[in-house]
Amino acid sequence: MNDSLEDRVRAVEDKLAIFHLIASHPPAADTGTDRYYRDAFAADGEMDLGGGKGARGNATIGALVKTPEHQAAIAGGLCHFAGLPRVEVDGDSAVAISYLQIITPDRQAAPREVPGHGSTTGFRIHRVGANRWELRRGKDGWKVVRQSRNPALPGKVGEVIMAAR
Amino acid sequence: MNDSLEDRVRAVEDKLAIFHLIASHPPAADTGTDRYYRDAFAADGEMDLGGGKGARGNATIGALVKTPEHQAAIAGGLCHFAGLPRVEVDGDSAVAISYLQIITPDRQAAPREVPGHGSTTGFRIHRVGANRWELRRGKDGWKVVRQSRNPALPGKVGEVIMAAR
């Protein structure tokens, strides 16, 4: 290790800053907090939702969680669940792969009981897949330049991961 | 950055200490290890399970996993699954938002096979939602002062997250 102690501390801080940015996504999505997206994305940042769908610009991306559709999803019980991300920092750029589940209450199943844990009709994984985040460090810290997501459908998870290399 | 290198290292250690505390919860819950709760919670720490249910005091909270109900849940196959937490430290206080799934074997479904991954009847998400942890640093390190959890039911996830701000 030839890096200075300060460089090493900064490398650790960078990783944790990107963890924080990814960990802050589910609470923002599940509460419709557009400010998160405006802060986390670069002004010209992109969100690629696949199939030609997406949005460009941090304000436009933030506005997505204020749409009636997203608000209806929240009202129905919406839960974004983020796994442990893989983050690789290279100077002022970084690429992260994170897995994400979108979970909703299962309203069609019969209730079941787990001892000491109450009775529920359970929850349903509506989507799961890998997200790729491209980030850049600027004067205001790390910002998302591009986020792509691919569902766990045949060949899809790999697409976004392979592109991350 | 005007913080000293030592302050910056301490900030990183604080984050990872709280990650560790949250990551240690599922193994303790799934094995009925009351010692975890006694160590992790402050002597007068509170667990708010929602709906007016909860417990106060680290010994009382720890005792919950020794009840016949919890032991029966473990015997039936119990899996707590923690996502990536969002941790904000402010001096000697911290607030963390972590998502948690409670998963059990699905005993009613027909077995299905995944090539190279055997045949199972699958697993069922019994509960999922956001936990809010309020922590305080004392002479024995970080301790949980209050834990609240809200299931991913309409409006519930947001309740606990909004309260964390």
Place this chain on the structure above:
Amino acid sequence: MNDSLEDRVRAVEDKLAIFHLIASHPPAADTGTDRYYRDAFAADGEMDLGGGKGARGNATIGALVKTPEHQAAIAGGLCHFAGLPRVEVDGDSAVAISYLQIITPDRQAAPREVPGHGSTTGFRIHRVGANRWELRRGKDGWKVVRQSRNPALPGKVGEVIMAAR
């Protein structure tokens, strides 16, 4: 704290290096990247899959994701989902407990729509449980010496966790 600042930085780097190794597993498993296993495991590292099944040697372990069975699972939509790990480092050895879900598309369910989040037939948790990783630091960094996994079946999760103590 009597450790030098450099020791403290190294302790933090160690934790994050092991996080990275665990976070890199799902992308490798879901894309059939054998190189990950060759790099992550020690030359004589072991993978204990339970029930007397397993593999020894980093090349042999890596080859598992190149088998027709694993490739068929990927082609069918395969998603490994890792939770927040609990990592304990002791000098040049470490033990980690991480939870892992193996998720596949549910092809038998009827499609359901979530407002603003499209329509899917949902996903199914095929396996979930706790993994125990034993690691050792060598001249090439942290390597997995032994990985054991236990599904969330009655008594099974606890087996691997208890053994980690």
